[in-house]
Amino acid sequence: MAAPRRRRPGLPAISIGPEQGKFLQLLVALTGASCAGNRHPGGYSGAWIARALPAAGRLISLEMNPRHAAFAQGQWNRLGLGATATVISGPALATLPTLTPAAPFDMIFIDADKETYPDYLEWAIRLARPGTAIVLDNVELRPAGGSGSPGFTARTGHAAYDDHAGLRSTPRQHGCALRGWAGSDGCEEGRQEC
Structure with missing residues (x-):
C-alpha cells in the first residue's frame, strides 16, 4: 500500500511507516482478528489493519478531531x-465506553496522545478477550525527553514509559517491547508473563 502524502495542511503527520503497517497486518492475521480497534488519527494505520481483516471483519477507530475523523473515513x-x-469522532475517553457492545476486540492499536496511554490501556484490557493483541506505539520514550517528534515532551514520554513498565508488571498480560520506530509495546490479554 502506498503511503499518502506525509503532511496535509491542518492534518497530523503519519507517524507509522509501511513497515509498521505491514506488522499490524501480520498481527491481525496471526490473531485471526475479525474485530479491531484503533486509537490513531489520520487513518493510515487503520487502512493497514482493515485490509487484513476478513470480509465480515470490522475496524472501529477513535478520533477526537472531527476534521481528522472525516478525512480518515474519506480515505x-x-x-x-x-x-x-x-471512525467515531469525539474524545476517546468519552467514546471508549460506547464500544462495550462491540467487544471483545481481537486486536487493538493505540497511537495517540501519550499522556493518556495508561487510561487507553485500561480500556483496551476491558474491551479485550483472552488472546487479544494490544499494541501501543511510542512506548520507548524516556521520561528524560521525547523522540524529537512534535508533541513529545518529558511528560508524554513519562506516560508512555509508565505504560510500558505497567505492562511488564501486570500478571494478566504477556508483553514485550519491540524496538523500531520510537518503540512499540505489545501484550496479549489473559496470559501470564513467562
Missing part, C-alpha cells in the same frame, strides 16, 4: 474499506 471509503472501517 477508507476511497480505498474501498468504508464497509469495514468506521
